Amino acid sequence: MTEYPSLQNMHPATREPTLCELDAKFSDILPRALESLLEQYPDLNIQPDSIRPSYSRDTIKSAFLPVHDSLGLALVSTWRESGVTGVLTRLQENTPASIAKLSGILLSLWRFPSTINTFFYPHLRLSHQEMLEKYTTTRDWSDAPLKCIAWHPHTRKLAVVSRDDCVRISGNGAATKPILRHTGQRGISCLTWRPCGTAELAVGCKMGIMLWTLDPASVVSRPSTSCVRALSQPGHSPVTSLAWHSSGRLLASASPSDSNMLIWSVASEQCLPVKRVSGGGVSLLRWSADGGKLFAATPGRTFRVWDTKCWMPERWSVPGAKDTVICAAWSPDNRFLVFATENEPLLYAVSFVSNSDSAVPVVDLCEVIVDEEHQVLGGGLVQNIVWDAEGLRLAISYRHTSLISIFSTRTGSTLAITPCGWIRGAKDEFPSCMEFQADNKSSGGSVLTIGWSSGRLQYCPLSYSPYGISDSKLDLYTQPELFTNSF
Known part of the structure; x- marks a missing residue:
């Protein structure tokens, strides 16, 4: 028996696909108020049969006579x-x-x-x-119809990457939905919007970084190559992770094949390498919300947390001899970092409030039977971790099981994590990628965006409490489908 929570403490999963959370109760029925709210969200569902994979140089070469x-x-x-x-x-x-x-x-x-x-x-x-397949946070990256998703930090604008390496942009009620395509933009592994602006999107791929600048007032559905700049350095490819500083002035990029972490000034298109020898490369980057700390994981046992004021790192090591950090997330108040490793079904946390010099396990994520009738499993080795902007919900997806687990979180002098419930997809679906909407203004909850293996894009609203629901002006608790009178 562990001293920390496990997935055994989760509320039961819904029998049908999960549509929302209402104060720690997950439902397969969507209240009318939430349904009308989600009608304003972009429709970017992609049918797998309607897209073709990107062609490699060898594939193109084979079409010509020698x-x-x-x-x-x-x-x-x-x-x-x-x-x-x-x-x-x-x-x-x-x-x-x-x-x-x-x-x-x-x-x-x-x-x-x-x-x-x-x-x-x-x-x-x-x-x-193989590096992209191993070090991206997207499950089944090569075959996933939806490879990556990214919400803009300040506006309701969504970018989605499909299997054919096209980036589709939608949101803010715009009739035009630009599609970003470029010959050098193959093998997309990550993308992220530039903070403190509305128009710049950084895309990490095999070649390096493609930086798109989009005019919000433009009605062009296929922006030309004049709208994109390529940022690359010899040996720094493929790029598997990107992270913006909160000011939007600096962009950090990582490649498992390069021991240099590059810090780009996108205005001048110049970069400075930040190098440490151990680790053999950098596979994952996560910048804290205030820009003061930058987490950098390597393909080896080592990971570092950089103080970006003086660019000095704290060096950490994963206990397992052949283990490595596979995904991580900062709390919005910058006090805690949670991460998971490649070979352990555990969630670890590092506190930057106390003087602790070690990461401690906070949740046991070993596989459990969620639905005995259909033998549905949940948990196991972790694929990705995302934390909502309010710091109240943490979502975890897994490498071999099909459900997403949601945890209630509270941060302060200590980190409290409570198992909450499961998000279930349709039959035979598993989550390829997921992201919380960053600009959610209602204090009543958040919206988790999920790219399923079928190509379906789901917006799952998570409503936390009656007070939060009241603040967000969503009349949920008067809907007849939520209550029945019994006397």
């Missing part, structure tokens, strides 16, 4: 595409034995430094595609 160049031209072409390694490999395969043997020796010498590096950091052996 060209038989001379050896010199072929080597020049190979060098442009694959560098020195590609040239030596081609000489080894397509030249006489003596030259092939010499090429093999040179190739071994060329690869020797990287061999030592991959011995200490095995993740560097992964291809870019």
Whole structure:
């Protein structure tokens, strides 16, 4: 028996797809007041059959007949595409034995430094595609119809990435729904709106960062390439995580293949590397709401919390020998950081209020049977964590089970986490990605946006208490479907 809460304490899940929460009670019936509220939200459901995956360079190349160049031209072409390694490999395969043997020796010498590096950091052996699959917070990233979603921090504007690497923008009642597409924008892993503005969106992908600038008054549905800037540095790809400073002046980017964390000044398109040796790269970034701290996880056991006033880090290590932090979230008051690791079904918390020098487990997330009749499981190894802007609800999705768990949270001198309930999708659906609406002005709750594996985008309103519901001017408790008289 653990000393901290577990998923056994959750309220039972709904039998049908969950539509809302009403003061810690989850319902598969949506009150009319909430239904009318959600009618104002953008409709961005995507049918998986209506989109095609992005084509890679090899796929495009296969559509053309081979060209038989001379050896010199072929080597020049190979060098442009694959560098020195590609040239030596081609000489080894397509030249006489003596030259092939010499090429093999040179190739071994060329690869020797990287061999030592991959011995200490095995993740560097992964291809870019495999890195994106492993280090993004999207479940089943390669095949997910909805790869990422991002709410604007100040306006009701939503960006959604589909499997074909198109970014669809909707919201604020605009009739035009721009679709952002670019040849360099392949393998999108993350995206985030720039704070203190309405028009800039940073997109992380295989190449690096694509920074889109959109005119809110424009009626163009397909913005041109003049609206996008590419931010890239040699060796800093693929980008798996982006985080804006709360002022919107600085953008941090991370790549598991680069030990440098880059801090970009997007106005000048210049960046400064922030480097530490251990970890072999940076896989995940989370900037605190006040901009004072920046969390950076590595593909190894190490993670750091940077003080962004002096750019000095606190270094932490995950207990497991081969474990790593897979997802994390800051509390809105910047006092606590919660995270989960790749191989443990536990939620950990770090306090920046007390003088504690260790992360402590706060919730046991081991799998439990939620629905005995249909043998539905919930919990297990964590996929993603998101915290709402009020600091009152925490949502966790899982790597192998299909339900989202919701926790009630309170922060102050201590962190209180209470199991609340489950959000259930339709049959055979699991959550690919999720995000809380950031600009929710009502103190009566929040809205969790979920991208399901079917391509369905759901807005799930979470209403916390009668006082909050009253403040948000939602007349929920007078609806006839919520109460029956019994005397």
